[in-house]
Amino acid sequence: MSEIRGKPIESSFFYCTCCLAGRQYTIGFLRFCKQATLQFCIVKPVMAILTIILQSFGLYQDGNFSPTSGYLYITIIYNISISLALYALFLFYFATKDLLAMYDPLLKFFTIKAVIFLSFWQSVLLAIFETVDIISPIYSENGKERIGTGTVAAGWQNFFICIEMFFAAIALRYAFPHNVYTDDQHDLERREPMKSISSSLRDTMNPNDVIQDTVHNFSPAYQQYTQQSTSDKELDKPRNGGHFGRSSSTNEKTMLLSSDDEL
Numbered sequence: 001m002s003e004i005r006g007k008p009i010e011s012s013f014f015y016c017t018c019c020l021a022g023r024q025y026t027i028g029f030l031r032f033c034k035q036a037t038l039q040f041c042i043v044k045p046v047m048a049i050l051t052i053i054l055q056s057f058g059l060y061q062d063g064n065f066s067p068t069s070g071y072l073y074i075t076i077i078y079n080i081s082i083s084l085a086l087y088a089l090f091l092f093y094f095a096t097k098d099l100l101a102m103y104d105p106l107l108k109f110f111t112i113k114a115v116i117f118l119s120f121w122q123s124v125l126l127a128i129f130e131t132v133d134i135i136s137p138i139y140s141e142n143g144k145e146r147i148g149t150g151t152v153a154a155g156w157q158n159f160f161i162c163i164e165m166f167f168a169a170i171a172l173r174y175a176f177p178h179n180v181y182t183d184d185q186h187d188l189e190r191r192e193p194m195k196s197i198s199s200s201l202r203d204t205m206n207p208n209d210v211i212q213d214t215v216h217n218f219s220p221a222y223q224q225y226t227q228q229s230t231s232d233k234e235l236d237k238p239r240n241g242g243h244f245g246r247s248s249s250t251n252e253k254t255m256l257l258s259s260d261d262e263l
Helices: 027-056 070-096 105-131 149-175 197-205 208-218
Strands: 145-147 224-233 248-258
Touching (some): 027 070, 027 208, 105 149
């Protein structure tokens, strides 16, 4: 953040920064980008729970855009949340593209977000096709409906995703190449020891970092942006000599910048 702080925000029609002309990058700008991105982490589970509740009362059906159905309103909320999150990520990339150029962030961003967001918009598009009768039900030989339009649309969605994931896997291969982790490009003494698969999976599924970051960035008492680094050292089991390892958990907070000048 210190590298871009104070720089004027370039007016760009493509990045929708025309209304920000004349402003400068501040810690408030970074906080907005994080808030706009993290809100999706709140909206997604809330909408999932609400969908289950509405379905239990018969008030939700995929592809039903009727004002009396919850699908219409949940789709609108999803679209607003996704658009806001993508806009914030685009703003952050627009501000840091020169600093991050060596890491090729654009391909990484596109491959990951396309899997999440484009598949959702694809399902909405199929729901529209279902509504305007572009997707039709499947009938038996005697003219009786065997498979409804909703099931057919869901089948097309699953079929498209299976094909798209093949190309996504190829894109991920180039977006996240393995050679950046090879020994000849990293100092072995500075690398952390390899973790077990179960430990890595546990860290991946652990939502604590997202929860802490969300609480911090949405807190009314927000004062400054902090970068947290937590390292846990496991207890060594008793050895033959009877010596025990020491266990410690350190939580370091590095104050980066003051947030007195919010965007």
